[in-house]
Amino acid sequence: MADQPGQLDLFRERLPAKPYHTDDLRAGLQVRSAERAALARYIQPNGPTHRFWLVYDIDRPGAAIDWSDRGAPPPSITAKNPENGHAHLIYGLKTSVRTASDAKSAPLRYAAAVDCALQRLLGADLGYSGLICKNPLHPHWQVTTWEPRLYTLADLDSWLDLKPAQDRRKRLPDYGLGRNCNLFEQLRLWAYRAIRQGWPDFEQWQAACLDRALMYNAGFAASLDHQEVRHVARSVAKWTHQHLDAASFSAWQAVQGRKGGKAKGEAYALLRAQALRLRSDGVSIRSIAKELSVGTGTVHSWVSTKR
Structure with a gap:
Protein backbone atom coordinates (compact mmCIF):
# COMPACT_ATOMS: atom_id res chain seq x y z
CA MET A 1 0.00 0.00 0.00
CA ALA A 2 1.50 3.34 -1.00
CA ASP A 3 2.48 5.83 1.68
CA GLN A 4 0.18 8.77 2.13
CA PRO A 5 2.17 11.78 3.29
CA GLY A 6 -0.80 13.38 5.09
CA GLN A 7 -0.39 11.23 8.21
CA LEU A 8 3.37 11.79 8.31
CA ASP A 9 2.95 15.53 7.98
CA LEU A 10 0.48 15.44 10.84
CA PHE A 11 2.87 13.38 12.94
CA ARG A 12 5.50 16.08 12.46
CA GLU A 13 3.04 18.89 13.25
CA ARG A 14 1.87 17.23 16.46
CA LEU A 15 5.31 16.64 17.96
CA PRO A 16 5.90 18.19 21.41
CA ALA A 17 7.82 21.47 21.34
CA LYS A 18 10.93 19.81 22.80
CA PRO A 19 10.58 16.04 22.48
CA TYR A 20 12.88 13.38 23.81
CA HIS A 21 14.84 11.74 21.01
CA THR A 22 17.90 9.64 20.27
CA ASP A 23 19.62 7.71 17.50
CA ASP A 24 20.80 5.01 19.91
CA LEU A 25 18.69 3.87 22.87
CA ARG A 26 21.83 2.74 24.69
CA ALA A 27 23.18 6.28 24.62
CA GLY A 28 20.19 7.73 26.46
CA LEU A 29 17.71 10.43 25.50
CA GLN A 30 18.21 14.07 24.56
CA VAL A 31 15.80 17.00 24.59
CA ARG A 32 15.92 19.51 21.75
CA SER A 33 13.57 21.38 19.44
CA ALA A 34 11.02 19.41 17.45
CA GLU A 35 12.76 20.39 14.22
CA ARG A 36 16.06 18.91 15.43
CA ALA A 37 14.47 15.91 17.12
CA ALA A 38 12.58 14.96 13.95
CA LEU A 39 15.91 13.90 12.43
CA ALA A 40 16.50 11.20 15.06
CA ARG A 41 15.65 7.49 14.75
CA TYR A 42 13.56 7.49 17.93
CA ILE A 43 11.29 10.30 19.11
CA GLN A 44 8.67 11.19 21.71
CA PRO A 45 5.31 11.29 19.88
CA ASN A 46 3.17 12.70 22.72
CA GLY A 47 3.65 15.38 25.33
CA PRO A 48 2.96 14.85 29.07
CA THR A 49 -0.56 16.30 29.05
CA HIS A 50 -2.13 15.13 25.76
CA ARG A 51 -2.17 11.87 23.83
CA PHE A 52 -2.47 12.43 20.08
CA TRP A 53 -1.16 9.00 19.12
CA LEU A 54 -1.71 5.53 20.58
CA VAL A 55 1.51 3.62 19.99
CA TYR A 56 2.09 -0.13 20.33
CA ASP A 57 5.36 -2.05 20.34
CA ILE A 58 5.11 -5.38 18.49
CA ASP A 59 8.19 -7.56 18.92
CA ARG A 60 7.66 -10.30 16.36
CA PRO A 61 8.24 -10.79 12.64
CA GLY A 62 5.32 -9.64 10.54
CA ALA A 63 4.30 -7.11 13.18
CA ALA A 64 3.56 -4.43 10.58
CA ILE A 65 0.90 -6.49 8.82
CA ASP A 66 -0.51 -9.20 11.13
CA TRP A 67 -2.88 -6.73 12.83
CA SER A 68 -5.34 -7.68 10.08
CA ASP A 69 -5.17 -11.38 11.03
CA ARG A 70 -5.97 -10.41 14.62
CA GLY A 71 -9.07 -8.45 13.66
CA ALA A 72 -7.57 -5.15 14.74
CA PRO A 73 -8.26 -1.77 13.13
CA PRO A 74 -5.73 -0.60 10.51
CA PRO A 75 -2.96 1.50 12.04
CA SER A 76 -2.48 5.06 10.90
CA ILE A 77 1.26 4.44 10.53
CA THR A 78 3.60 1.49 10.93
CA ALA A 79 7.35 1.88 11.38
CA LYS A 80 9.11 -1.46 10.85
CA ASN A 81 12.65 -2.46 11.67
CA PRO A 82 14.01 -3.87 8.36
CA GLU A 83 16.39 -6.18 10.25
CA ASN A 84 13.90 -8.23 12.30
CA GLY A 85 10.40 -7.23 11.19
CA HIS A 86 9.47 -5.79 14.59
CA ALA A 87 7.40 -2.62 14.41
CA HIS A 88 5.63 0.20 16.17
CA LEU A 89 1.96 0.57 15.25
CA ILE A 90 0.72 4.14 15.56
CA TYR A 91 -2.97 5.11 15.71
CA GLY A 92 -3.82 8.80 15.24
CA LEU A 93 -6.66 10.30 17.26
CA LYS A 94 -8.94 12.95 15.82
CA THR A 95 -9.26 14.56 19.25
CA SER A 96 -6.39 14.22 21.68
CA VAL A 97 -6.91 12.58 25.07
CA ARG A 98 -5.98 14.87 27.95
CA THR A 99 -3.81 12.85 30.32
CA ALA A 100 -3.04 15.56 32.87
CA SER A 101 -4.60 14.83 36.26
CA ASP A 102 -7.03 17.73 35.93
CA ALA A 103 -8.66 15.92 33.02
CA LYS A 104 -12.16 14.57 33.51
CA SER A 105 -11.83 11.05 34.85
CA ALA A 106 -14.61 9.42 32.82
CA PRO A 107 -13.18 10.28 29.36
CA LEU A 108 -9.68 9.34 30.50
CA ARG A 109 -10.86 6.01 31.84
CA TYR A 110 -12.70 5.32 28.57
CA ALA A 111 -9.56 6.13 26.59
CA ALA A 112 -7.53 3.91 28.91
CA ALA A 113 -9.98 1.03 28.44
CA VAL A 114 -9.69 1.40 24.64
CA ASP A 115 -5.90 1.61 24.85
CA CYS A 116 -5.54 -1.47 27.05
CA ALA A 117 -7.98 -3.51 24.95
CA LEU A 118 -6.23 -2.62 21.70
CA GLN A 119 -2.89 -3.47 23.27
CA ARG A 120 -4.18 -6.94 24.18
CA LEU A 121 -5.76 -7.50 20.75
CA LEU A 122 -2.52 -6.60 18.96
CA GLY A 123 -0.42 -8.77 21.26
CA ALA A 124 1.75 -5.74 21.98
CA ASP A 125 4.52 -5.56 24.55
CA LEU A 126 2.82 -4.69 27.86
CA GLY A 127 6.12 -3.47 29.25
CA TYR A 128 6.47 -0.76 26.61
CA SER A 129 6.50 2.64 28.32
CA GLY A 130 5.20 4.59 25.31
CA LEU A 131 7.59 7.45 25.93
CA ILE A 132 9.40 7.20 22.60
CA CYS A 133 8.79 5.31 19.38
CA LYS A 134 10.46 4.50 16.10
CA ASN A 135 10.35 7.82 14.29
CA PRO A 136 8.30 7.32 11.11
CA LEU A 137 9.96 10.45 9.68
CA HIS A 138 13.38 8.74 9.71
CA PRO A 139 14.52 6.81 6.60
CA HIS A 140 16.01 3.95 8.65
CA TRP A 141 12.55 2.43 9.22
CA GLN A 142 10.23 0.90 6.64
CA VAL A 143 7.20 3.16 7.00
CA THR A 144 3.68 2.62 5.70
CA THR A 145 0.52 4.61 6.30
CA TRP A 146 -2.63 2.50 6.24
CA GLU A 147 -5.64 4.45 7.48
CA PRO A 148 -5.78 8.02 6.11
CA ARG A 149 -8.50 9.19 8.51
CA LEU A 150 -7.95 9.91 12.17
CA TYR A 151 -9.78 7.76 14.69
CA THR A 152 -12.24 8.68 17.40
CA LEU A 153 -12.28 6.53 20.52
CA ALA A 154 -15.71 5.29 19.43
CA ASP A 155 -14.23 4.16 16.09
CA LEU A 156 -11.63 2.07 17.90
CA ASP A 157 -14.17 0.86 20.45
CA SER A 158 -16.20 -0.75 17.64
CA TRP A 159 -13.30 -3.15 17.00
CA LEU A 160 -12.75 -4.06 20.65
CA ASP A 161 -14.23 -5.87 23.65
CA LEU A 162 -14.42 -3.39 26.53
CA LYS A 163 -16.52 -5.55 28.85
CA PRO A 164 -13.61 -6.17 31.29
CA ALA A 165 -13.37 -2.41 31.90
CA GLN A 166 -17.08 -1.65 32.32
CA ASP A 167 -17.08 -2.13 36.09
CA ARG A 168 -15.67 1.21 37.25
CA ARG A 169 -15.02 -0.19 40.70
CA LYS A 170 -12.29 -2.38 39.27
CA ARG A 171 -8.77 -1.15 38.72
CA LEU A 172 -7.56 -0.90 35.13
CA PRO A 173 -4.43 -2.80 34.04
CA ASP A 174 -1.13 -1.10 34.90
CA TYR A 175 -0.05 -0.48 31.32
CA GLY A 176 -0.83 2.08 28.64
CA LEU A 177 -3.22 4.80 29.74
Whole structure:
Protein backbone atom coordinates (compact mmCIF):
# COMPACT_ATOMS: atom_id res chain seq x y z
CA MET A 1 0.00 0.00 0.00
CA ALA A 2 1.50 3.34 -1.00
CA ASP A 3 2.48 5.83 1.68
CA GLN A 4 0.18 8.77 2.13
CA PRO A 5 2.17 11.78 3.29
CA GLY A 6 -0.80 13.38 5.09
CA GLN A 7 -0.39 11.23 8.21
CA LEU A 8 3.37 11.79 8.31
CA ASP A 9 2.95 15.53 7.98
CA LEU A 10 0.48 15.44 10.84
CA PHE A 11 2.87 13.38 12.94
CA ARG A 12 5.50 16.08 12.46
CA GLU A 13 3.04 18.89 13.25
CA ARG A 14 1.87 17.23 16.46
CA LEU A 15 5.31 16.64 17.96
CA PRO A 16 5.90 18.19 21.41
CA ALA A 17 7.82 21.47 21.34
CA LYS A 18 10.93 19.81 22.80
CA PRO A 19 10.58 16.04 22.48
CA TYR A 20 12.88 13.38 23.81
CA HIS A 21 14.84 11.74 21.01
CA THR A 22 17.90 9.64 20.27
CA ASP A 23 19.62 7.71 17.50
CA ASP A 24 20.80 5.01 19.91
CA LEU A 25 18.69 3.87 22.87
CA ARG A 26 21.83 2.74 24.69
CA ALA A 27 23.18 6.28 24.62
CA GLY A 28 20.19 7.73 26.46
CA LEU A 29 17.71 10.43 25.50
CA GLN A 30 18.21 14.07 24.56
CA VAL A 31 15.80 17.00 24.59
CA ARG A 32 15.92 19.51 21.75
CA SER A 33 13.57 21.38 19.44
CA ALA A 34 11.02 19.41 17.45
CA GLU A 35 12.76 20.39 14.22
CA ARG A 36 16.06 18.91 15.43
CA ALA A 37 14.47 15.91 17.12
CA ALA A 38 12.58 14.96 13.95
CA LEU A 39 15.91 13.90 12.43
CA ALA A 40 16.50 11.20 15.06
CA ARG A 41 15.65 7.49 14.75
CA TYR A 42 13.56 7.49 17.93
CA ILE A 43 11.29 10.30 19.11
CA GLN A 44 8.67 11.19 21.71
CA PRO A 45 5.31 11.29 19.88
CA ASN A 46 3.17 12.70 22.72
CA GLY A 47 3.65 15.38 25.33
CA PRO A 48 2.96 14.85 29.07
CA THR A 49 -0.56 16.30 29.05
CA HIS A 50 -2.13 15.13 25.76
CA ARG A 51 -2.17 11.87 23.83
CA PHE A 52 -2.47 12.43 20.08
CA TRP A 53 -1.16 9.00 19.12
CA LEU A 54 -1.71 5.53 20.58
CA VAL A 55 1.51 3.62 19.99
CA TYR A 56 2.09 -0.13 20.33
CA ASP A 57 5.36 -2.05 20.34
CA ILE A 58 5.11 -5.38 18.49
CA ASP A 59 8.19 -7.56 18.92
CA ARG A 60 7.66 -10.30 16.36
CA PRO A 61 8.24 -10.79 12.64
CA GLY A 62 5.32 -9.64 10.54
CA ALA A 63 4.30 -7.11 13.18
CA ALA A 64 3.56 -4.43 10.58
CA ILE A 65 0.90 -6.49 8.82
CA ASP A 66 -0.51 -9.20 11.13
CA TRP A 67 -2.88 -6.73 12.83
CA SER A 68 -5.34 -7.68 10.08
CA ASP A 69 -5.17 -11.38 11.03
CA ARG A 70 -5.97 -10.41 14.62
CA GLY A 71 -9.07 -8.45 13.66
CA ALA A 72 -7.57 -5.15 14.74
CA PRO A 73 -8.26 -1.77 13.13
CA PRO A 74 -5.73 -0.60 10.51
CA PRO A 75 -2.96 1.50 12.04
CA SER A 76 -2.48 5.06 10.90
CA ILE A 77 1.26 4.44 10.53
CA THR A 78 3.60 1.49 10.93
CA ALA A 79 7.35 1.88 11.38
CA LYS A 80 9.11 -1.46 10.85
CA ASN A 81 12.65 -2.46 11.67
CA PRO A 82 14.01 -3.87 8.36
CA GLU A 83 16.39 -6.18 10.25
CA ASN A 84 13.90 -8.23 12.30
CA GLY A 85 10.40 -7.23 11.19
CA HIS A 86 9.47 -5.79 14.59
CA ALA A 87 7.40 -2.62 14.41
CA HIS A 88 5.63 0.20 16.17
CA LEU A 89 1.96 0.57 15.25
CA ILE A 90 0.72 4.14 15.56
CA TYR A 91 -2.97 5.11 15.71
CA GLY A 92 -3.82 8.80 15.24
CA LEU A 93 -6.66 10.30 17.26
CA LYS A 94 -8.94 12.95 15.82
CA THR A 95 -9.26 14.56 19.25
CA SER A 96 -6.39 14.22 21.68
CA VAL A 97 -6.91 12.58 25.07
CA ARG A 98 -5.98 14.87 27.95
CA THR A 99 -3.81 12.85 30.32
CA ALA A 100 -3.04 15.56 32.87
CA SER A 101 -4.60 14.83 36.26
CA ASP A 102 -7.03 17.73 35.93
CA ALA A 103 -8.66 15.92 33.02
CA LYS A 104 -12.16 14.57 33.51
CA SER A 105 -11.83 11.05 34.85
CA ALA A 106 -14.61 9.42 32.82
CA PRO A 107 -13.18 10.28 29.36
CA LEU A 108 -9.68 9.34 30.50
CA ARG A 109 -10.86 6.01 31.84
CA TYR A 110 -12.70 5.32 28.57
CA ALA A 111 -9.56 6.13 26.59
CA ALA A 112 -7.53 3.91 28.91
CA ALA A 113 -9.98 1.03 28.44
CA VAL A 114 -9.69 1.40 24.64
CA ASP A 115 -5.90 1.61 24.85
CA CYS A 116 -5.54 -1.47 27.05
CA ALA A 117 -7.98 -3.51 24.95
CA LEU A 118 -6.23 -2.62 21.70
CA GLN A 119 -2.89 -3.47 23.27
CA ARG A 120 -4.18 -6.94 24.18
CA LEU A 121 -5.76 -7.50 20.75
CA LEU A 122 -2.52 -6.60 18.96
CA GLY A 123 -0.42 -8.77 21.26
CA ALA A 124 1.75 -5.74 21.98
CA ASP A 125 4.52 -5.56 24.55
CA LEU A 126 2.82 -4.69 27.86
CA GLY A 127 6.12 -3.47 29.25
CA TYR A 128 6.47 -0.76 26.61
CA SER A 129 6.50 2.64 28.32
CA GLY A 130 5.20 4.59 25.31
CA LEU A 131 7.59 7.45 25.93
CA ILE A 132 9.40 7.20 22.60
CA CYS A 133 8.79 5.31 19.38
CA LYS A 134 10.46 4.50 16.10
CA ASN A 135 10.35 7.82 14.29
CA PRO A 136 8.30 7.32 11.11
CA LEU A 137 9.96 10.45 9.68
CA HIS A 138 13.38 8.74 9.71
CA PRO A 139 14.52 6.81 6.60
CA HIS A 140 16.01 3.95 8.65
CA TRP A 141 12.55 2.43 9.22
CA GLN A 142 10.23 0.90 6.64
CA VAL A 143 7.20 3.16 7.00
CA THR A 144 3.68 2.62 5.70
CA THR A 145 0.52 4.61 6.30
CA TRP A 146 -2.63 2.50 6.24
CA GLU A 147 -5.64 4.45 7.48
CA PRO A 148 -5.78 8.02 6.11
CA ARG A 149 -8.50 9.19 8.51
CA LEU A 150 -7.95 9.91 12.17
CA TYR A 151 -9.78 7.76 14.69
CA THR A 152 -12.24 8.68 17.40
CA LEU A 153 -12.28 6.53 20.52
CA ALA A 154 -15.71 5.29 19.43
CA ASP A 155 -14.23 4.16 16.09
CA LEU A 156 -11.63 2.07 17.90
CA ASP A 157 -14.17 0.86 20.45
CA SER A 158 -16.20 -0.75 17.64
CA TRP A 159 -13.30 -3.15 17.00
CA LEU A 160 -12.75 -4.06 20.65
CA ASP A 161 -14.23 -5.87 23.65
CA LEU A 162 -14.42 -3.39 26.53
CA LYS A 163 -16.52 -5.55 28.85
CA PRO A 164 -13.61 -6.17 31.29
CA ALA A 165 -13.37 -2.41 31.90
CA GLN A 166 -17.08 -1.65 32.32
CA ASP A 167 -17.08 -2.13 36.09
CA ARG A 168 -15.67 1.21 37.25
CA ARG A 169 -15.02 -0.19 40.70
CA LYS A 170 -12.29 -2.38 39.27
CA ARG A 171 -8.77 -1.15 38.72
CA LEU A 172 -7.56 -0.90 35.13
CA PRO A 173 -4.43 -2.80 34.04
CA ASP A 174 -1.13 -1.10 34.90
CA TYR A 175 -0.05 -0.48 31.32
CA GLY A 176 -0.83 2.08 28.64
CA LEU A 177 -3.22 4.80 29.74
CA GLY A 178 -4.37 2.53 32.56
CA ARG A 179 -1.30 3.69 34.48
CA ASN A 180 -2.39 7.33 34.28
CA CYS A 181 -5.81 6.50 35.74
CA ASN A 182 -4.44 4.24 38.46
CA LEU A 183 -1.73 6.65 39.54
CA PHE A 184 -4.24 9.48 39.92
CA GLU A 185 -6.71 7.34 41.88
CA GLN A 186 -4.07 5.95 44.22
CA LEU A 187 -2.53 9.34 44.89
CA ARG A 188 -5.83 11.13 45.35
CA LEU A 189 -7.19 8.64 47.88
CA TRP A 190 -3.92 8.73 49.82
CA ALA A 191 -3.89 12.54 49.83
CA TYR A 192 -7.39 12.81 51.35
CA ARG A 193 -6.06 11.09 54.49
CA ALA A 194 -2.45 12.21 54.57
CA ILE A 195 -3.06 15.97 54.45
CA ARG A 196 -4.74 15.76 57.86
CA GLN A 197 -1.41 14.82 59.43
CA GLY A 198 -0.15 18.28 60.29
CA TRP A 199 -1.75 20.37 57.50
CA PRO A 200 1.61 21.21 55.84
CA ASP A 201 2.36 24.30 53.76
CA PHE A 202 1.96 23.90 50.00
CA GLU A 203 5.62 23.38 49.08
CA GLN A 204 6.05 20.70 51.72
CA TRP A 205 2.76 19.08 50.73
CA GLN A 206 3.60 19.09 47.03
CA ALA A 207 6.94 17.42 47.76
CA ALA A 208 5.17 14.75 49.82
CA CYS A 209 2.67 14.11 47.01
CA LEU A 210 5.49 13.79 44.48
CA ASP A 211 7.37 11.32 46.69
CA ARG A 212 4.24 9.21 47.05
CA ALA A 213 3.46 9.42 43.31
CA LEU A 214 6.99 8.30 42.44
CA MET A 215 6.62 5.35 44.79
CA TYR A 216 3.37 4.27 43.13
CA ASN A 217 4.88 4.80 39.68
CA ALA A 218 7.84 2.58 40.55
CA GLY A 219 5.40 -0.27 41.11
CA PHE A 220 4.26 -0.26 37.48
CA ALA A 221 5.91 -2.76 35.15
CA ALA A 222 6.59 0.15 32.77
CA SER A 223 6.83 3.44 34.64
CA LEU A 224 5.34 6.71 33.46
CA ASP A 225 7.71 9.47 32.43
CA HIS A 226 8.89 11.59 35.39
CA GLN A 227 7.31 14.69 33.86
CA GLU A 228 3.90 13.00 33.73
CA VAL A 229 4.24 11.94 37.36
CA ARG A 230 5.10 15.52 38.36
CA HIS A 231 1.95 16.81 36.63
CA VAL A 232 -0.22 14.33 38.52
CA ALA A 233 1.44 15.08 41.87
CA ARG A 234 1.15 18.84 41.49
CA SER A 235 -2.50 18.68 40.47
CA VAL A 236 -3.49 16.46 43.40
CA ALA A 237 -1.44 18.56 45.81
CA LYS A 238 -3.01 21.79 44.57
CA TRP A 239 -6.60 20.56 44.77
CA THR A 240 -6.33 18.99 48.21
CA HIS A 241 -4.43 21.96 49.66
CA GLN A 242 -7.06 24.38 48.38
CA HIS A 243 -10.13 22.38 49.37
CA LEU A 244 -9.09 20.54 52.53
CA ASP A 245 -7.89 22.58 55.50
CA ALA A 246 -7.77 22.33 59.28
CA ALA A 247 -10.72 24.68 59.82
CA SER A 248 -13.03 22.69 57.57
CA PHE A 249 -11.94 19.43 59.14
CA SER A 250 -12.51 20.76 62.67
CA ALA A 251 -15.97 21.91 61.65
CA TRP A 252 -16.66 18.47 60.22
CA GLN A 253 -15.54 16.82 63.47
CA ALA A 254 -17.91 19.07 65.38
CA VAL A 255 -20.77 18.05 63.13
CA GLN A 256 -19.90 14.39 63.60
CA GLY A 257 -20.01 14.82 67.36
CA ARG A 258 -23.60 15.98 67.41
CA LYS A 259 -26.17 13.41 68.45
CA GLY A 260 -29.37 13.50 66.46
CA GLY A 261 -30.55 16.30 64.25
CA LYS A 262 -29.40 17.10 60.76
CA ALA A 263 -25.80 17.84 59.95
CA LYS A 264 -25.40 21.37 58.69
CA GLY A 265 -22.83 23.92 57.67
CA GLU A 266 -19.89 24.15 55.38
CA ALA A 267 -18.21 20.97 56.63
CA TYR A 268 -21.26 18.91 55.71
CA ALA A 269 -21.46 20.53 52.28
CA LEU A 270 -17.75 19.94 51.68
CA LEU A 271 -17.96 16.27 52.58
CA ARG A 272 -21.02 15.78 50.40
CA ALA A 273 -19.26 17.49 47.48
CA GLN A 274 -16.29 15.18 47.92
CA ALA A 275 -18.59 12.16 48.02
CA LEU A 276 -20.35 13.22 44.81
CA ARG A 277 -17.05 13.75 43.05
CA LEU A 278 -15.71 10.36 44.11
CA ARG A 279 -18.94 8.65 43.09
CA SER A 280 -18.92 10.31 39.67
CA ASP A 281 -15.43 8.90 39.21
CA GLY A 282 -16.75 5.39 39.83
CA VAL A 283 -15.58 4.90 43.44
CA SER A 284 -17.83 2.53 45.39
CA ILE A 285 -20.05 3.77 48.23
CA ARG A 286 -18.16 1.59 50.70
CA SER A 287 -14.81 3.06 49.64
CA ILE A 288 -16.15 6.62 49.82
CA ALA A 289 -17.48 6.01 53.32
CA LYS A 290 -14.09 4.69 54.41
CA GLU A 291 -12.19 7.63 52.91
CA LEU A 292 -14.50 10.27 54.44
CA SER A 293 -15.03 8.43 57.76
CA VAL A 294 -18.82 8.40 57.46
CA GLY A 295 -21.42 5.67 57.28
CA THR A 296 -22.35 3.97 54.03
CA GLY A 297 -25.95 5.04 54.59
CA THR A 298 -24.87 8.67 54.75
CA VAL A 299 -22.94 8.36 51.50
CA HIS A 300 -25.85 6.59 49.84
CA SER A 301 -28.21 9.41 50.80
CA TRP A 302 -25.75 12.03 49.51
CA VAL A 303 -25.30 10.46 46.10
CA SER A 304 -28.97 9.52 45.70
CA THR A 305 -30.50 12.90 46.57
CA LYS A 306 -30.42 15.85 44.16
CA ARG A 307 -30.04 19.25 45.78
